[in-house]
Amino acid sequence: xxxxxxxxxxxxxxxxxxxxxxxxxxxxxxxxxxxxxxxxxxxxxxxxxxxxxxxxxxxxxxxxxxxxxxxxxxxxxxxxxxxxxxxxxxxxxxxxxxxxxxxxxxxxxxxxxxxxxxxxxxxxxxxxxxxxxxxxxxxxxxxxxxxxxxxxxxxxxxxxxxxxxxxxxxxxxxxxxxxxxxxxxxxxxxxxxxxxxxxxxxxxxxxxxxxxxxxxxxxxxxxxxxxxxxxxxxxxxxxxxxxxxxxxxxxx
Amino acid sequence: xxxxxxxxxxxxxxxxxxxxxxxxxxxxxxxxxxxxxxxxxxxxxxxxxxxxxxxxxxxxxxxxxxxxxxxxxxxxxxxxxxxxxxxxxxxxxxxxxxxxxxxxxxxxxxxxxxxxxxxxxxxxxxxxxxxxxxxxxxxxxxxxxxxxxxxxxxxxxxxxxxxxxxxxxxxxxxxxxxxxxxxxxxxxxxxxxxxxxxxxxxxxxxxxxxxxxxxxxxxxxxxxxxxxxxxxxxxxxxxxxxxxxxxxxxxxxxxxxxxxxxxxxxxxxxxxxxxxxxxxxxxxxxx
Numbered sequence: 001x002x003x004x005x006x007x008x009x010x011x012x013x014x015x016x017x018x019x020x021x022x023x024x025x026x027x028x029x030x031x032x033x034x035x036x037x038x039x040x041x042x043x044x045x046x047x048x049x050x051x052x053x054x055x056x057x058x059x060x061x062x063x064x065x066x067x068x069x070x071x072x073x074x075x076x077x078x079x080x081x082x083x084x085x086x087x088x089x090x091x092x093x094x095x096x097x098x099x100x101x102x103x104x105x106x107x108x109x110x111x112x113x114x115x116x117x118x119x120x121x122x123x124x125x126x127x128x129x130x131x132x133x134x135x136x137x138x139x140x141x142x143x144x145x146x147x148x149x150x151x152x153x154x155x156x157x158x159x160x161x162x163x164x165x166x167x168x169x170x171x172x173x174x175x176x177x178x179x180x181x182x183x184x185x186x187x188x189x190x191x192x193x194x195x196x197x198x199x200x201x202x203x204x205x206x207x208x209x210x211x212x213x214x215x216x217x218x219x220x221x222x223x224x225x226x227x228x229x230x231x232x233x234x235x236x237x238x239x240x241x242x243x244x245x246x247x248x249x250x251x252x
Numbered sequence: 253x254x255x256x257x258x259x260x261x262x263x264x265x266x267x268x269x270x271x272x273x274x275x276x277x278x279x280x281x282x283x284x285x286x287x288x289x290x291x292x293x294x295x296x297x298x299x300x301x302x303x304x305x306x307x308x309x310x311x312x313x314x315x316x317x318x319x320x321x322x323x324x325x326x327x328x329x330x331x332x333x334x335x336x337x338x339x340x341x342x343x344x345x346x347x348x349x350x351x352x353x354x355x356x357x358x359x360x361x362x363x364x365x366x367x368x369x370x371x372x373x374x375x376x377x378x379x380x381x382x383x384x385x386x387x388x389x390x391x392x393x394x395x396x397x398x399x400x401x402x403x404x405x406x407x408x409x410x411x412x413x414x415x416x417x418x419x420x421x422x423x424x425x426x427x428x429x430x431x432x433x434x435x436x437x438x439x440x441x442x443x444x445x446x447x448x449x450x451x452x453x454x455x456x457x458x459x460x461x462x463x464x465x466x467x468x469x470x471x472x473x474x475x476x477x478x479x480x481x482x483x484x485x486x487x488x489x490x491x492x493x494x495x496x497x498x499x500x501x502x503x504x505x506x507x508x509x510x511x512x513x514x515x516x517x518x519x520x521x522x523x524x525x526x527x528x529x530x531x532x533x534x535x536x537x538x539x
Contacts, residue, residue, distance in 0.1 A: 054427055086429040096420040099443055099538040109428035112438075147538040158424075165428060 004030040004169060004199040005051065010065035012046055014058070021047055023065070026218055026228040033191060033200045035214035035231065037207065038246065042220035044203045048171045051201065052088040053081045069169070086113065089162030093174040093205075095154035097146035102138055105146045105157060109165040124164045132160035133190045152183025159190065169199045177205040188213055207247060211235040219243045290512050297510025311474060311500055316511055321478055322391075322486035323460055323518065326470070329395025329482065330402055330459045335452055337399070338406030342448070345407070346414035347436055366404035371464035373401045378468040392482040394470025398459040405458065409451020413444040418539055446533030453526040461519050463490040473499070489515040 005028040013020040021043040028034045036044040049055045050067060053074060066073045074084055086109065098105050106128055107121045115121060125142065129135040134156040138149070146157060155175060162170055172191075176184040191200055191213060204210040210217060214231030219240070227234060227243045238244045245251055305315030349355040377397025387393040417440050425435040441448075463471075471491040479486040493511045496503050 052427060054423065057423065057426065082429050082431060085427055090427045092420070092424070092427075094420070096418075096424045098421060098424060098439060108425070108438075109430075112425075112428065112430045112434050145538055161428065 038220035089167035294509035294513030333399035342410030405455035413447025
């Protein structure tokens with residue numbers, strides 16, 4: 001068990017004060033699926049967006065404490081955020097395909113990094129599509145506009161696109177919220193395969209999904225980390241009353 | 253009783269619609285009338301010679317080639333200065349500038365620039381480009397003057413086109429390790445390009461038809477030859493039209509209306525191109 005990410009006394013507050021995180025401490029274990037769950041506005045997405053510094057795009061009032069990725073504090077102003085974002089990929093709630101071809105979406109990140117060799121790009125396209133369980137469905141029409149895919153296919157394309165960059169960590173922010181149960185199943189199955197090679201951090205769209213997928217789980221309530229532990233125990237015998245109430249559907 | 257009421261309402265409804273249709277049609281009549289009249293009066297003047305020959309007999313005969321070429325040069329010259337500058341300013345305002353007092357002042361300035369009468373631009377161009385920078389009465393000075401007048405149109409249209417590109421594309425591109433400039437160059441600009449192009453063409457179209465800004469800065473009453481360099485003065489269609497309509501005695505009507513027709517065709521064809529660009533891009537758009 002290796003700690004991929006260490007979150008150490010991390011606090012966050014936005015300028016408008018709507019969503020904040022208070023003194024968060026926990027570690028994310030490499031090659032597992034860690035689920036961040038809890039009611040809306042609890043700070044899960046905010047934390048996720050701090051892990052690849054996508055939060056830089058919004059105006060943050062105060063961010064204090066440390067987030068260590070492989071021992072390096074990514075909140076350090078000297079951090080190379082471009083390199084960080086290649087290392088920490090992200091999939092969003094709504095599938096956003098770029099206005100390019102299927103292939104163009106997949107090679108986008110690598111081309112930005114300066115990769116021009118066609119063989120490398122072809123390899124990345126095939127590898128990432130297979131990992132996202134989409135290869136068979138699109139291998140004959142890689143040149144089509146990505147927008148022509150169905151919603152479920154688009155979301156797997158977004159997952160493949162993040163994987164094509166060969167990241168080490170993958171952040172998923174409610175990746176199946178807009179998908180039907182079959183597509184959701186495909187994404188979840190892909191994630192189970194992926195965790196052998198990647199560290200996965202998932203904000204699920206339901207408690208059920210959290211329980212299905214979590215190796216480890218962290219329960220967030222109003223900016224506070226209420227409980228963290230192994231998925232098995234947190235969903236069956238939580239230590240905290242508030243966690244139990246939420247898991248059993250008494251609020252949220 | 254009820255039935256009668258319903259019929260009354262239907263009739264009122266119909267009357268209302270008919271009235272609105274009538275008003276809509278009425279607004280188009282003047283435009284159609286102008287175009288039809290100019291075509292009727294001007295078409296007989298149009299010939300190969302009219303389009304390709306120099307004026308002769310004190311402009312009362314021959315062609316209008318120097319005015320056509322001059323307007324073309326001025327339009328291209330205006331594009332050279334105003335398009336890169338306008339698009340760059342729009343990218344700054346849409347993608348980089350935060351909402352501060354400073355950017356608000358810039359925006360207000362742009363809106364107000366669009367409202368300044370064109371003759372004032374002409375005077376400004378005379379002072380700055382012709383006299384102070386010593387460009388003389390030239391294509392260069394006139395193009396720069398027209399550029400300043402065109403900039404607000406290009407900036408506003410381009411900024412609008414850039415802002416219309418979904419924010420999510422930016423977030424995704426950044427999350428994949430793109431810099432802000434890479435994101436703009438690879439995703440945002442290509443998507444905004446049709447909208448930008450439409451704005452550019454509409455701005456240039458206005459520049460091509462203007463008389464006042466070039467009056468003191470580059471337009472010549474009559475030149476026996478085509479301009480040879482950007483520092484030469486030039487004839488231009490709108491100014492030529494003004495000259496032959498008011499300044500030359502015993503001017504044949506046909507040549508006046510022929511010139512007007514050429515100018516209108518020049519400007520309207522730019523308009524048609526802009527419309528085509530826009531509708532083709534809409535059909536292909538992926539968001």
